[in-house]
Structure formats: structure tokens, C-alpha cells
Amino acid sequence: xxxxxxxxxxxxxxxxxxxxxxxxxxxxxxxxxxxxxxxxxxxxxxxxxxxxxxxxxxxxxxxxxxxxxxxxxxxxxxxxxxxxxxxxxxxxxxxxxxxxxxxxxxxxxxxxxxxxxxxxxxxxxxxxxxxxxxxxxxxxxxxxxxxxxxxxxxxxxxxxxxxxxxxxxxxxxxxxxxxxxxxxxxxxxxxxxxxxxxxxxxxxxxxxxxxxxxxxxxxxxxxxxxxxxxxxxxxxxxxxxxxxxxxxxxxxxxxxxxxxxxxxxxxxxxxxxxxxxxxxxxxxxxxxxxxxxxxxxxxxxxxxxxxxxxxxxxxxxxxxxxxxxxxxxxxxxxxxxxxxxxxx
Numbered sequence: 001x002x003x004x005x006x007x008x009x010x011x012x013x014x015x016x017x018x019x020x021x022x023x024x025x026x027x028x029x030x031x032x033x034x035x036x037x038x039x040x041x042x043x044x045x046x047x048x049x050x051x052x053x054x055x056x057x058x059x060x061x062x063x064x065x066x067x068x069x070x071x072x073x074x075x076x077x078x079x080x081x082x083x084x085x086x087x088x089x090x091x092x093x094x095x096x097x098x099x100x101x102x103x104x105x106x107x108x109x110x111x112x113x114x115x116x117x118x119x120x121x122x123x124x125x126x127x128x129x130x131x132x133x134x135x136x137x138x139x140x141x142x143x144x145x146x147x148x149x150x151x152x153x154x155x156x157x158x159x160x161x162x163x164x165x166x167x168x169x170x171x172x173x174x175x176x177x178x179x180x181x182x183x184x185x186x187x188x189x190x191x192x193x194x195x196x197x198x199x200x201x202x203x204x205x206x207x208x209x210x211x212x213x214x215x216x217x218x219x220x221x222x223x224x225x226x227x228x229x230x231x232x233x234x235x236x237x238x239x240x241x242x243x244x245x246x247x248x249x250x251x252x253x254x255x256x257x258x259x260x261x262x263x264x265x266x267x268x269x270x271x272x273x274x275x276x277x278x279x280x281x282x283x284x285x286x287x288x289x290x291x292x293x294x295x296x297x298x299x300x301x302x303x304x305x306x307x308x309x310x311x312x313x314x315x316x317x318x319x320x321x322x323x324x325x326x327x328x329x330x331x332x333x334x335x336x337x338x339x340x341x342x343x344x
Contacts, residue, residue: 068149
């Protein structure tokens with residue numbers, strides 16, 4: 001079997017097409033529709049997505065909530081400025097974090113984020129350089145974070161976000177993500193209401209998106225890449241909606257690659273899902289046989305990323321690369337605050 005090269009998923013993207021800010025109306029972004037069986041492409045707006053959903057279909061959304069996970073503080077002794085990014089809660093008051101600059105965050109270093117609200121001490125340094133911090137605070141940590149934290153926008157976004165809520169989906173519920181499940185940013189209450197009126201089931205799952213989602217694939221061959229792991233949950237009631245759609249011959253439409261990864265992790269060989277929680281490091285690339293997902297709503301992804309590999313597995317690499325070239329030619333907006341694609 002021929003090994004697949006990472007460079008096969010490269011495409012040229014002018015920097016001006018990387019969306020720096022969200023558009024005013026969530027559902028007014030553009031929508032490129034790709035038919036995975038024919039390769040045919042059409043151009044719509046996101047509010048037209050309802051045309052592609054039928055009664056009995058199941059739309060699967062990820063209700064994770066992005067933590068305002070970027071914090072700025074000062075070392076207690078030297079007053080040196082330190083920036084941290086929360087990655088993963090590992091205990092009651094302990095978190096795995098990224099630190100800038102790392103050399104100022106040795107074991108034992110104390111950081112003051114706010115004299116009255118929050119401080120922390122570095123208690124361990126992990127192999128890859130991430131730190132473990134133990135926080136000191138009064139009250140509820142999430143409320144402290146809401147007051148002091150900033151949204152951890154992706155590295156390719158250089159403009160300040162005016163409204164924190166625009167980096168959350170309108171159905172965000174369970175805090176824990178270091179990045180937004182961006183395909184869901186296009187939905188507003190009106191559109192979701194219209195979808196429900198059409199008797200499309202909406203099933204919720206949770207996958208907390210890690211920063212590994214932005215990590216480029218550095219190996220020459222994609223099967224040598226080590227995937228990051230992310231925490232997921234699906235309850236029985238929501239799983240029943242997905243199973244019912246499949247049993248009755250309707251489509252399972254995933255919103256975002258995070259929903260795809262969760263569903264394909266949980267599903268058995270017949271495509272049935274059940275109540276489940278845990279960590280997934282599933283890596284989906286061409287050659288993968290999908291068990292449960294029929295269609296996908298997604299954004300445009302970085303060249304040579306695991307996400308462009310996932311959509312290529314669903315729609316075919318040639319179809320995806322052709323669609324991306326056309327999106328560049330037509331000046332679609334790319335990445336987190338950009339336009340959307342529907343693979344039908």
C-alpha cells in the first residue's frame with residue numbers, strides 16, 4: 001500500500017483570505033457545498049443549509065464551551081511578566097499549562113494574576129516543556145477565569161476580539177475547550193429553530209478541543225504523526241437520537257470535525273453509538289471507512305493539518321483539493337472566523 005505524504009495536503013492560501021474577525025450575522029457566511037459522490041460544487045450562504053436537511057435526519061453538535069484560558073500575571077519575586085494558557089485540568093486546583101516565557105517558570109515559581117483573586121505555583125515541568133500549576137483562589141474557578149481570562153484565539157488571528165461570545169457557539173454549555181468547535185459558530189437561534197421545525201433531530205455531544213488541533217503535521221508520511229487526545233462525552237438520550245436516524249434510513253450530519261471524531265470513536269462496526277465518555281486520539285485520513293457520519297458541516301482547514309486529512313477521508317482528496325482551490329479563487333474567508341463547507 002502506498003504511504004500518504006503530508007505534502008499531498010498542501011495548498012496555497014494568500015494571507016489576506018485568513019478571516020481575522022467574525023462577520024456581523026453568524027448565518028450570513030458563505031457556504032461551499034461539495035457533493036462527495038460526484039465532486040460537484042455549488043455556492044450558497046450558510047442559512048441555506050436547511051435545504052440540505054430532511055425530516056428525520058440527525059444534526060450532531062458539539063456543546064463544549066471555550067474557557068477564557070489565556071491569563072497574564074507576574075512572578076511574585078521578580079515581577080517579570082508571564083503569560084499562561086490553560087490546557088487541561090488534572091486535579092481540583094491543578095492544570096497543565098503552556099507558559100511564555102518558559103525559562104521564568106521554574107518549579108516553585110509563584111505567579112500573581114490578581115492580588116485579590118488568583119495566584120499559582122509551578123509544581124512540575126513535563127517532558128515536552130508544559131508546566132503543572134497549582135492555583136490558589138476563593139470561590140468558583142470558572143467565575144474567577146471569566147473576570148481575568150482572555151479567549152485563546154488561534155495563532156493566525158492577530159486582531160483583538162471585541163465580543164468574547166463570538167468565539168463561542170450559541171449552544172456552548174460545558175466548559176473545557178482551549179479552542180472553539182468553529183463549524184458551529186455559523187448557527188444562530190433563528191436557524192436552529194427553523195431546523196427543529198423541519199423535524200430534524202438535534203443531538204448534543206461534548207468534545208473539549210485541545211490546542212493540538214492547530215499543531216501542524218511535521219512527519220513526511222501522515223501515518224507517522226502522533227495525534228493529541230481530547231476528552232469526550234455522549235449521553236444515552238442523545239445517542240438514541242443518532243441511532244434512530246440511522247435505523248430509519250436518515251442522514252447523520254456532523255457539525256464540525258470534533259463531532260466526527262467523537263462519533264467515529266464511540267460507534268461500533270454497525271454504526272451504533274451508546275452512552276460513553278473518555279479520551280480519543282483517533283486520526284482519520286484517506287482510507288478510513290466511516291461508520292456513522294454521512295455528511296459534514298465544517299470550516300476550511302489549514303494546509304497539511306489533520307483536519308484537512310479528515311475531510312479528505314470523507315469526500316475524497318481530489319474533491320477536497322479542487323474545492324479548496326475554487327474557494328481560494330472565489331476569495332472565501334478561511335479558518336476559524338471564515339466561511340463554511342458542507343460535504344453532502
